[in-house]
Amino acid sequence: MDTIANPRRAAGAGDFPLNSFLPPESPTDMAAQTLRRFEPPPATDFAPMWFRRGIVLTGTAFLTAAGCYEMYRVLQVGGITVLESIILVLFVLLFAWIAFAFMSALAGFFVLLTGKKDELGIDAGAPLPAINSRTAMLLPTYNEDPHRVLARLRAIHESVKATGYGARFDWFVLSDTTDPAIWITEEKCFLKLRQDIGHSAALFYRHRPENTARKSGNIEEWVRRFGGNYECMLILDADSLMTGDCIVRLVAAMEAHPKAALIQTLPIIVNARSLFARWQQFAGRLYGPMLAAGIAWWHGSEGNYWGHNAIIRIRAFAVYAGLPELRGRKPFGGHIMSHDFIEAALMRRGGWAIHMAPTLRGSFEESPPTLSDFAARDRRWCQGNLQHLALLPTRGFHWVSRLHLLTGIGSYLTSPLWLMFLVVGILVSLQAQFVRPEYFPKGYSLFPQWPAQDPVLAAWVFAGTMGLLILPKLLAFVTLMTDRDTRKKFGGGLLALAGIVTETILSGLTAPVMMIFQSSAVGEILFGRDAGWQVQRRDDGAISRHDLVRSYSVPTLAGIAMAAAAYSVSLPLLLWMMPVILGLLLSIPMAMLSSSTGSGRTIRLFKTPEQTAPPPVLVRANELANVPHSSLSCPLHALRDDPDLRKAHLSNLPEQKTRKRGDVDTYLAIARARIEDADSFEEAAGFLTARERFAVLNSPPVLANVFALPDRPDCKTDAPTA
Known part of the structure; x- marks a missing residue:
């Protein structure tokens, strides 16, 4: 049970409705850095390393x-x-x-x-330190198995909650998934997870229709939209697993070292x-x-960053880590x-x-x-x-x-x-x-040269x-x-x-x-x-x-x-x-x-x-991942047959941008033509390729046209390959 009051709820935010995937936005500016010009910041007083580096070099x-x-x-x-x-x-x-x-x-x-x-003075054997700041747990995913990904996330969530500091953390699943079946499965698993752990939990899901700049763009988009509410973010990977003890100690280390922008852990396979x-x-x-x-x-x-299982101070990241093209x-x-x-x-x-915590397990x-x-x-x-x-x-x-x-x-x-x-x-x-x-x-040579x-x-x-x-x-x-x-x-x-x-x-x-x-x-x-x-x-x-x-x-x-x-x-x-x-x-x-x-x-x-x-978080993650589950054959059928899932999906699509004249989404245009040719819902679903289904799932008007088609169970049409 959490022993710390959740400051977000104390502010009157209340519980999150089951069909709401995201909290209110708290934007943060983040500009791409210039590589050819740079004004040095005031000198920083970090521990001198010249003797140690001299020994190694x-x-x-x-x-x-x-x-x-x-x-x-x-x-x-x-x-x-x-x-x-x-x-x-x-x-x-x-x-x-x-x-x-x-x-x-x-x-x-x-x-x-x-x-x-280590330089941070983290003592894994000491009692768990107190923490006061709010941290966002970010899990970027791209066409991964949603059941396994969210099983690991739930195990981490439960481990953090067991520390008594669960209310200090908000959880975000940041999807760049392009496979339509995996995308809808992600939404379905997310709704199930929120229902299982309680809809009052600060657990959120965001899907990008275009995965610009891949993982770095995924994180940057979140920082721009939601970074203002948090001191730090802890970046996970699709296969990441961390104990609550480790996470709380990382947050405490960031609070104890205000000039630290990043602390990288050593992930064990x-x-x-x-x-x-x-x-x-x-x-x-x-x-x-x-x-x-x-x-x-x-x-x-002057440490390094390996892309995951690390905690980052959002202010430093937003101001200095914007990547140029x-x-x-x-x-x-x-x-x-x-x-x-x-x-x-x-x-x-x-x-x-930039630090590393090599002894933190x-x-x-x-x-x-x-x-x-x-x-x-x-x-x-x-x-x-x-x-x-x-x-x-x-x-x-x-x-x-x-x-x-x-x-x-x-x-x-x-x-x-x-x-x-x-x-x-x-x-x-x-x-x-x-x-x-x-x-x-x-x-002139007095002696022969023998190779x-x-x-x-x-x-x-x-x-x-x-x-x-x-x-x-x-x-x-x-x-x-x-x-x-x-x-x-x-x-x-x-x-x-x-x-x-x-x-x-x-x-x-x-x-x-x-x-x-x-x-x-x-x-x-x-x-x-x-x-x-x-x-x-x-x-x-x-x-x-x-x-x-x-x-x-x-x-x-x-x-x-x-x-x-x-x-x-x-x-x-x-x-x-x-x-x-x-x-x-x-x-x-x-x-x-x-x-x-x-x-x-x-x-x-x-x-x-x-x-x-095995640590309890690993046992729990494997236990959750091995729970039998059914696979999703067609995302359009899943949305049609589950009204709650359909409502949640539609309500959390990004606002449709005004299309410029001549700017045509070819996949969506072809999908519209195929749907107009279909006599039934089953026929339309069979006509569409994976890329066309993805475009349709991002368009509420076209989705409405698909769902308006009558059922004809006897009509079967093979879907063309993507």
């Missing part, structure tokens, strides 16, 4: 210099050729990337080992069912807290896809702090079920991050904010760099094997590189061993170590495949191909044999080509490259294996604390 530079020197010694035995120079440059770039990640992980290891609190999702869940739960502690330690007030054509022009990095950078540019998300789904999502992220190349010169960005953009860009450019490194390495070996070397070049590399030193360089990649996992294991309770929830130290070894092998086998996928994505984007915005799959990961062959034929062929080239040089070279080649050759079997649900041993091997002792 100096350590990165030292490790990179050492790696560069050793690689130079490997290549310089017989003099460095042009191809060997390319190898050296590529190695330095890639090794610097690995060293930078290693230093952040090392910082996180010492932070966790010493038990140092839950509900993994396929083998791929299970090892992603295990890796994220074991390594994630250490990596997050490290980056939070040296990012300080980029010049040029897609994929580099148009609306900004990876908006979260840029919104964080813009708010920091405006003098606000109770923030969850889900993982794509298969490698194919992961790659599909990664393709969208790749385009969004490469789009940031145009935003790097933005005036006024803090240098750490630029570093965030470079890190995001580099996370995708490293894949083609690795591929180039491997290809050039094979070319060097092929040159040494098949091209006649010039032992005595023109000009050669030092194989023993090369092995040591390889071992050092692998060490920087694997050591953070072992450091995470050490931190786990210091926490008895968490260690037990992982199944014990031995089982956790076995999971680390298995996860390392599986990730090593799939890494070459992702290298090919990401390299292909980078190439497509650089040649101007737009990926669009596909809905993420969240089922158990089943994938057809045809899709497997189609998706993984290129990695398999690349593996065959690499194996043939390496074997033509020597068997030792083939064995040397076997980790990469094997991953490519086994891409189809690995995709099949990783998409399976796994055995009991696999489930036990990748056990996580959230599986051993």
Whole structure:
């Protein structure tokens, strides 16, 4: 039961009628920011981070210099050729990337080992702090399963209410859904949810007829219409889950730090069912807290934003985070896809702090079920991050904010760099094997020049590189061993170590495949191909044999080509490259294996604390999501057969804009023509495509024409494909 009076109700707003989806508007101005001009705000007094950043960057530079020197010694035995120079440059770039990640992980290891609190001073073990401000909980959704989405939202709502501060929160479902059946199902589920939790609850639903600028435009539209009534907004995702304890502590942290614009939590993966999702869940739960502690330690007030499970101060967001539309054509022009990095950078540019709370538990998300789904999502992220190349010169960005953009860009450019490194390495070996070397070049030379590399030193360089990649996992294991309770929830130290070894092998086998996928994505984007915005799959990961062959034929062929080239040089070279080649050759079997649900041993091997002792909010969300429900076959039939749903739908459509002469909605115009040709309601519903149904559902006059048609149950007409 809520212990705090709701200030909105105290003002006399009263209960919300069941067929009203939205509260009265409280507009807030939000203008698009300029990227070429900026007037710096007054200097802000944030905690100095130069010493911590100096440690990380100096350590990165030292490790990179050492790696560069050793690689130079490997290549310089017989003099460095042009191809060997390319190898050296590529190695330095890639090794610097690995060293930078290693230093952040090392910082996180010492932070966790010493038990140092984060910069915000959030103590998850302390009693729940009091909060006074009003917060809006925003759940953007786009063609997702409404039953699962609202089941999670209800579980979060109940968890917040159990804290005693439920009246401090208003809840908004912000739909950008374009599928007409899903849209009407959303409305139906929303009305059912409001009825179940009580129509006096501050639970609202808004649907946009046009999803301009996708998620960022969805949030911005809400801020413009309703942001004035709230101090903060907490952004969820369709697969987000958060505990009431975590949410209240985030609000309290914002109240305690008035210069903080954003606090990002560390979402932990839950509900993994396929083998791929299970090892992603295990890796994220074991390594994630250490990596997050490290980056939070040296990012300080110049943190980053990951788009969800974060709380944002609306005043800072409205004034400084309005996104402009980029010049040029897609994929580099148009609306900004990876908006979260840029919104964080813009708010920091405006003098606000961006923080991360790495030790605050109770923030969850889900993982794509298969490698194919992961790659599909990664393709969208790749385009969004490469789009940031145009935003790097933005005036006024803090240098750490630029570093965030470079890190995001580099996370995708490293894949083609690795591929180039491997290809050039094979070319060097092929040159040494098949091209006649010039032992005595023109000009005076006392000794012949022998093209050669030092194989023993090369092995040591390889071992050092692998060490920087694997050591953070072992450091995470050490931190786990210091926490008895968490260690037990992982199944014990031995089982956790076995999971680390298995996860390392599986990730090593799939890494070459992702290298090919990401390299292909980078190439497509650089040649101007737009990926669009596909809905993420969240089922158990089943994938057809045809899709497997189609998706993984290129990695398999690349593996065959690499194996043939390496074997033509020597068997030792083939064995040397076997980790990469094997991953490519086994891409189809690995995709099949990783998409399976796994055995009991696999489930036990990748056990996580959230599986051993699931939090109540997770149990409740899964319980609600598994309640049987009927699917909606036709939205027009649903509205006709349910008067309450029809009334609610019509009353909450946006006001119809006056149409300009010559400005014709082609889908609506075609729908009108099809409806005029129909002799019955069933015939009209059958004539319309999905896009035409969507247009009709947004037009009350046309909907009235459809519902005015007589019934003819015997008339059946197949609907054309969209």
